[in-house]
Amino acid sequence: MMDSQKLERFFKNECTPAEEQEVLEWFRNEELNAHQEQELAKMWEQETSQPTNDHNPTEILARIKASMHQNYPEMRVAGSEINKETEKLAGKIEWKKWYKMAAAILLPICLLTVVVHYYISERNAAQMVIAETLPGVRKTISLEDGSTITLNGSSKVVYRQHFPDDAREITLTGEAFFEVAKDKSRPFIVKTGPIATQALGTSFNINYRNNAPYIVVALATGVVRIDQEINQNKTELTKLRPNQQLIYDKKTARFELQPYDARVILGWRRGILFFNQASLTEVVSRLENWYGIPIELAGKVPEKTAEWNYTGEYNNQALEDVLTGISFVKDFTFEKKENKIVIHFN
Template identity: 50%
Template sequence: MEDTLLEKYFRGECSPEEVKKVLAWFKGTELGVHQEQELYRLWQETEAGEAHKEFSANATDILARINANIDKQADENLAEDSACQTTKNLRLPQSNWKWWLKAAAAIFLPVCFLWFFSNYFTGENTSAIRLVTIQSGPGIRKNISLEDGSVITLNANSQVTYPQHFTSHKREITLTGEAFFEVAKDAQRPFIVKTGGLFTQALGTSFNINYRPGKQNVAIALATGSVKIEKSQPGNKNQLAILQPGQQLQYSQIDLTYKVSGFDAQAILSWREGILYFKQANLEEVIQKLESWYGIHIQVSGKIPGKKQEWHYTGSYQNESLDDVLTGIAFVKNFTYEKKEDKVMIKFR
């Protein structure tokens, strides 16, 4: 039996197939001294670990009960040795290793199974729960009401995935795209939004997240309450910041750095009210926002502004048509446009 598999088993991380493999080993294996010492070491490491406190809290008591049985057996062996006036080292005989293993299994396995099945059927193993996925297409925004009373406003070209029924200890959402969250208070179940490698946790608050794979930045802006933002690391999570209302964390997916600063609420949150807002937006930003907002594809030709040219646009449009928006921008920025189905050709003069 590989040590790594036993370590996974003691930590409760085995798949159902791996659990069967370990149980078969427990049932049919006699241990040597070295193997017993390794098993004991792994057990102690499990007791000291922090990953699954619900199991670790019982590990000391379990091991004490096993040791008590071992000591009792050893005392009986010592009494037999004394009666025969034979000098021997006090050591559990090899023939009793199988007994020790069965005693350990008899006490340890019920606890392990209790932990395994409680996690398997209460949400720790996502294969045992039903997930709901909601998408919004180009130019489409959706309001989603969750069973806990929380509300998600999903921006265009975005997707959320969450359990049909939240577990008893957390409410976890996975987001791709942009969404605004109004979180119902529940002190016993933190509300966690996963965006790539970032985790945003709240109890009762409202915040906006903009995360699009392939784009440079992830932006998390807090409107009310407080949120904790963590970055996943191998084996753990690293806290990046705790935001206060009016603060925004921007995380670079390129160089893996972040900064916390204030934000313009109109620029970040106005999309929820159907307001298309530009603030000193360059040409690329204007095109990306128009494509996402209206579900179109834009091609640019003519005297396209170069990177060295100062090309920025500021303006807002509330529930206006694509023609009205393009006409307004074209008047200021000196271009013409032509529409063909879902394509728009912009030509700079």
């Protein structure tokens, strides 16, 4: 076996001309046993792993060949081509040795490339988009998969900028209408607290507000599946059909299915505020969310607010006009104090 220190100097391009010729002669004539192959590969790996380009493996191989041409003229041929004999001599370290050496060099690079690519892909996929609306403002969002989300006032959705290959997940707070593009390989899932609504190609409305006791999912077209997840236990609640809504009680974790009035549930998309036998609590809550202003009740407030039963429709009207219209029927006055509305019952 060639002296290891001399080989090390050769790899580093630090040999004298005489030493270099000796190493080349050895490369030319030496047949290596398994142990010597292992030692040489180990030496190559150590040298080429140094953080410098002074002994780039490609340059080392090119230098071996160039030196062979210079020291062994019989191997040269016309032009720049290398004859078969040259390749044979340069290959005296059998190709499997070069494969081992190349693997020692290239494998970490390949792994690094894969890791970097994976990191960049994951980082891009993990970039989150937050879209939200102010009170009384509606906004339509187009997703990269062709789906659209229409946000009602005082609402927010959070989702990945680039959906992964297995699912399209959205987190909603507030109210939104979803028109989902078909993609069987990636179900469209909207998470609202303890329940998740899953669809493939469907349109539906979800109302999930922190100050409301219920989560309401209303299906317009297609089919959706609604799951409940509590303490990491996931169970299917039901599948909705068009014109059906699920009303989920956040306190009791129970639900019921009902038909719905599209004017009440979906009218907001056209700026229509519609009440159908609504309780006082519902009227106040919807007005607060619609106009983004707190409402305080004063005076002789009806004891049975659930039986208040108000029906009316308002098309893109100001809060003062809406309250004036309701007051004619329900006998109250109202005034604006600083940043709130106070309703006085007579």
